[in-house]
Amino acid sequence: MSNERERTYHHGDLRRAILSAALDAIAAEGPAALSLRDLARRAGVSHAAPAHHFKDRTGLLTAVAAEGYALFADALAGAPDLRERGVAYVRFAATHPAHFQVMFQPDLYRADDPDLLSAQARATDALRAGVADLPPGGRGEDDRLAGVAAWSLAHGFATLLLSGNLSDALEGRDPEAAFRSLTGLIFTPENRGDG
Amino acid sequence: MSNERERTYHHGDLRRAILSAALDAIAAEGPAALSLRDLARRAGVSHAAPAHHFKDRTGLLTAVAAEGYALFADALAGAPDLRERGVAYVRFAATHPAHFQVMFQPDLYRADDPDLLSAQARATDALRAGVADLPPGGRGEDDRLAGVAAWSLAHGFATLLLSGNLSDALEGRDPEAAFRSLTGLIFTPENRGDG
DNA sequence: CCGGGCATCTAGTCATTGACAAGTTCTCTC
DNA sequence: GAGAGAACTTGTCAATGACTAGATGCCCGG
Structure with missing residues (x-):
């Protein structure tokens, strides 16, 4: 239930976090610049985590x-x-x-x-x-x-x-x-x- | 002067060839799918050749x-x-x-x-x-x-x-x-x- | 209360790609 | 006919997407 940033194993709402980060990135640099690994880094999770949700x-x-x-x-x-x-x-x-x-x-x-x-x-x-x-x-x-x-x-x-x-x-x-x-x-x- | 496909060292008009191939690829799959190396392959040149022109x-x-x-x-x-x-x-x-x-x-x-x-x-x-x-x-x-x-x-x-x-x-x-x-x-x- | 099952996430790996550096081949000019 | 430079190649590196296998923690049935 770590709604806080307490860095547990489970993120809490990674799906939304990745989505929001993606929206920011797309708005800033266009869809072409989007990188899954970069989004994972921003969310503080491993590089393969986004794949599980998307x-x-x-x-x-x-x-x-x-x-x-x-x-x-x-x-x-x-x-x-x-x-x-x-x-x-x-x-x-x-x-x-x-x-x-x-x-x-x-x-x-x-x-x-x-x-x-x-x-x-x-x-x-x-x-x-x-x-x-x-x-x-x-x-x-x-x-x-x-x-x-x-x-x-x-x-x-x-x-x-x-x-x-x-x-x-x-x-x-x-x-x-x-x-x-x-x-x-x-x-x-x-x-x-x-x- | 090999205007033919005689595969000389110099392509002849590589710039246009790459451009045309790029246009085809973009029209078919969108700009995101564009790959320089793929264009080079289609034109029959090395993977770094496009970089010289673009x-x-x-x-x-x-x-x-x-x-x-x-x-x-x-x-x-x-x-x-x-x-x-x-x-x-x-x-x-x-x-x-x-x-x-x-x-x-x-x-x-x-x-x-x-x-x-x-x-x-x-x-x-x-x-x-x-x-x-x-x-x-x-x-x-x-x-x-x-x-x-x-x-x-x-x-x-x-x-x-x-x-x-x-x-x-x-x-x-x-x-x-x-x-x-x-x-x-x-x-x-x-x-x-x-x- | 506890144990197994499952969703969630991690770690490791591979092929592909863009970018760059250095070398090779051709052409054109003086 | 030599050398200067353009056109292209080969080699390499870091980054990425995709995949696999494994670790972790939550939840539900008993």
């Missing part, structure tokens, strides 16, 4: 992606309308950069992992629910394209933000607020979907 | 990014108006997935490389030129936001496309065409910038 380097990244999609689904579910869902999308990326980065690089993890799949499904549902209250529509498959458009806008903004490509244009402005007013430019009154 | 693994990826930005600038420059520039953006991503992937992951390469910087500047100019012919504007800094919006839309679409997230929504439709009609949904006549 099997693999890929397994660790799969866990990151799964957790990411779960948190993502929660974040999206809390938003009232399409616009705020977009804002939540951007906010999630800004708040959980490591998760976000891994989630959208499928070559980093095992896409067939059960935990990942269910979390991913929840997130997809939340996303689709947001698109559902788009303009009246009736234009057939254009509705789907409109969903893709909204998704692309939020995703592009989030991605560019994380890669540092928006720092010039935003000049220190709050990204979230910037995105909110940005949507105001695009979704003019006539084709706006929210209240 | 110094580093990071150096190789820097070269990829630099070439990418150069090609990107060319691709963007050819487009007549904002919408077509967006289409060119998407087309570039689809045509040069490896370049595109590396370009927008700055933690993979050396951002202060001279060649990279000049190519990047050219691309940025081409991008800004596209935004210049946006709606009449007069709304002050909203113009900048509108540029960010257009960029986000194209970038998000391209990124989601490459990560395979649009395959469901597009159902085999041509991504380029899909993006084109998508822009038609957003840029309604009144705030459309092109002819």
